[in-house]
Amino acid sequence: MRYIEPHGHMVSRTTDDYQAMALAGCAAICEPAFWAGFDRKSADGFYDYFCQLTQHEPKRAAKYGLPHYSWLCINPKESEDMALAADVLALVPEFLKAPTVLGIGEIGLNKNTRNEMKVLEQHIALAVQYDQMILVHTPHLEDKRKGTRLIMDCLKANGVVKPERVIIDHVEEHTIHEVLDQGFWAGITLYPESKATPVRAIDMIESVSAQRVWLNSACDWGHSDPLSVPKAAQEMRRRGHSAAAIDRLVYGNPVKFLSQSPRFKDPAAQA
Amino acid sequence: MSTPQPHPGAPARTREQVADLHFMDARYKLLDLAAFLDRLDRAAGGEDHRVRGLRAALPLLLEKDEGRVARILTLWSDPSVAPIEKADTKAASGVWPGLK
Numbered sequence: 001m002r003y004i005e006p007h008g009h010m011v012s013r014t015t016d017d018y019q020a021m022a023l024a025g026c027a028a029i030c031e032p033a034f035w036a037g038f039d040r041k042s043a044d045g046f047y048d049y050f051c052q053l054t055q056h057e058p059k060r061a062a063k064y065g066l067p068h069y070s071w072l073c074i075n076p077k078e079s080e081d082m083a084l085a086a087d088v089l090a091l092v093p094e095f096l097k098a099p100t101v102l103g104i105g106e107i108g109l110n111k112n113t114r115n116e117m118k119v120l121e122q123h124i125a126l127a128v129q130y131d132q133m134i135l136v137h138t139p140h141l142e143d144k145r146k147g148t149r150l151i152m153d154c155l156k157a158n159g160v161v162k163p164e165r166v167i168i169d170h171v172e173e174h175t176i177h178e179v180l181d182q183g184f185w186a187g188i189t190l191y192p193e194s195k196a197t198p199v200r201a202i203d204m205i206e207s208v209s210a211q212r213v214w215l216n217s218a219c220d221w222g223h224s225d226p227l228s229v230p231k232a233a234q235e236m237r238r239r240g241h242s243a244a245a246i247d248r249l250v251y252g253n254p255v256k257f258l259s260q261s262p263r264f265k266d267p268a269a270q271a
Numbered sequence: 272m273s274t275p276q277p278h279p280g281a282p283a284r285t286r287e288q289v290a291d292l293h294f295m296d297a298r299y300k301l302l303d304l305a306a307f308l309d310r311l312d313r314a315a316g317g318e319d320h321r322v323r324g325l326r327a328a329l330p331l332l333l334e335k336d337e338g339r340v341a342r343i344l345t346l347w348s349d350p351s352v353a354p355i356e357k358a359d360t361k362a363a364s365g366v367w368p369g370l371k
Contacts, residue, residue, distance in 0.1 A: 077361050111358035112349075141363035145348040173341040174348065199293070200340065206281035238292060240282035 001025040002268075003229050003250035006258065007106075007135070007169060007187060007216035009034055010061065010068070011052055017219065017226045018064040024230040027251070027267035029061055030258065032071040032106035032135050037221050039078055043087035046074065050091065054098035069264060071105030071135045072096065079110070079119035089122055096130055102261045103127065105135025106169060109147040112139060117154065124158050133261055134166045135187075138175065140195065148175045152182055165260055169216070172196050176204055180212060185257050189218045190228035198232035202239065205249065214254045324366030346370070 002025045010018070010031050021029070031053060040046060053070040061068035072095050074088040095101060107123040109116045127134050134155075139147035148168065155161050168179045169187035172195070179186045188201045196204075201215060219226035229250055236246045251268075258264040311322060328343045349367045 080358065110361060111363075112354050113358050114354045114356060117354050139363065141365045142347050142349050142367040143363050145345065146351060149352070150354065172344055173338075174344040199296070203340075208280070210280060240284065 001230065001233055001250075002027050002247065003233065004214075004254035004258070004267075005029045005217055005219075005226070005229055006167075006214050006254040007032060007189065007218050008226060009218065009220035010057055011049075012221035013219055013226060015060065015063070018061060018066060021226055022064040022066055024227055026066060026229075028067040028069065028264075030069045030071065030102060030254075031057060032137075033073050033075060034106060034137070034220065035075040035077040039081075040084075043084065043091060046088045047091055050095045054095055054101060058100050067100075067265065067267060067270075069100045069102050069258070070098075071103050072101060073104050073107045073123055074119065075106065076108050076110040076116050076120070076137060076139075079116045080113060082115055082118065085115075085119045085122070089119075089126060092126060093130065096132065099263060102258060102264055103133035103135060105133075106137035107134065108137035108151050109139050110137075110143070112143055112147045112150060117150065120151065120154055121158075124155060124161060128158065128160045134161065136166060136168045138168060138170045140170065144170070144172065145174055148179065152179070152184070155184075156182070164212075167214070167257060170195070170218075171204075173200070173204060176208060176213075180208060185212045185214070188213065188215050190215060190225070190232055191218075192223060192225050192228075194223070198228060198235045201232050202235045205236075206239075210249055210253070212253070212257075213249070214257065215250060320368045320370060321364055321366045324370050327370065 005021060005026050008029050008031055010029060033049065033053060050072055053072065057070070058068040072092050074085050079085050104123050104127040107120055109120060124134065136151055138144050138151060151168065155166060163183035164185070167185040167187050170189045171179050171186045176186050188196055188204060190196060190198050190201055205213065215229050215232050217226050217228035218224060233246050233250050255266050259266060324347050328346055331339055331342050331346065347366045347370065
């Protein structure tokens with residue numbers, strides 16, 4: 001089996017995880033910028049983080065034969081500080097020149113505040129200015145439904161953003177239909193527990209037209225599993241889905257979305 | 272029990288096949304929930320909004336129509352539409368605190 005891990009926070013993971021993912025059939029990894037679990041105090045911290053994402057992590061992944069791509073932004077959890085956000089946003093254009101950067105992400109909302117909304121609008125404007133794709137983080141738990149709607153309204157209000165170049169991640173049963181109905185891609189993030197599990201994800205996949213859906217592990221420094229995507233594929237096999245349907249979901253779909261960036265290379269075409 | 276309405280993206284399967292695959296998983300989760308409610312009974316203090324939300328969701332499990340997960344998630348969601356001025360915390364609790 002082959003698959004793409006389109007949303008993994010590998011800076012938080014060990015090399016053992018790279019090894020396990022490669023053995024499980026992973027063909028490429030994409031890493032959006034996110035919150036480190038604590039608030040960084042200055043833009044210098046983000047400068048170093050962006051260097052890590054664009055220079056160090058691709059080398060670490062390459063040791064396991066894995067192409068590594070990244071997305072850049074200041075995560076919504078750190079967007080409440082508008083001055084810091086402005087300083088970080090000013091750094092992003094320089095790093096967009098890196099050959100493995102695919103776009104702006106993961107931007108979005110966390111607690112649905114006014115400041116988070118302003119920084120989201122600034123990120124969207126930056127993506128438009130530099131013709132970048134967008135990867136969206138939606139809030140978790142009780143804030144998700146409201147936040148997802150605010151984000152989609154914000155994207156549509158921009159007037160220039162093409163929905164097919166935006167993936168709205170962390171969808172669940174109460175948001176996936178709205179996201180797809182409005183023309184965006186939807187990402188289902190898999191967790192061992194606490195949020196969408198591989199079993200629930202496949203229930204969702206069976207309930208929608210899955211042409212614009214990907215699965216991702218979002219493995220990070222919290223309780224998470226870097227092999228969630230192959231485990232979801234295993235759940236599909238248990239239920240009788242064909243090998244072709246599984247391949248389309250865990251490989252074909254992410255390749256289709258990501259290939260809208262000329263920097264993303266289909267691993268199968270490179271073999 | 273409702274008439275089976277398989278989704279177009281799902282291979283055909285019987286209810287027995289679904290139970291064969293997932294019954295034990297659902298069984299232990301239900302027992303875990305019962306144990307959690309028992310544990311709460313043995314503890315002191317009032318009930319917080321998260322447990323109140325959990326109890327409010329239990330009747331939705333017994334509804335006949337499909338879509339129970341979405342209905343529970345919606346029940347627990349913040350129903351407001353405007354951004355808030357400022358957040359007190361970065362974390363979400365799992366249930367909108369205003370749920371009655």
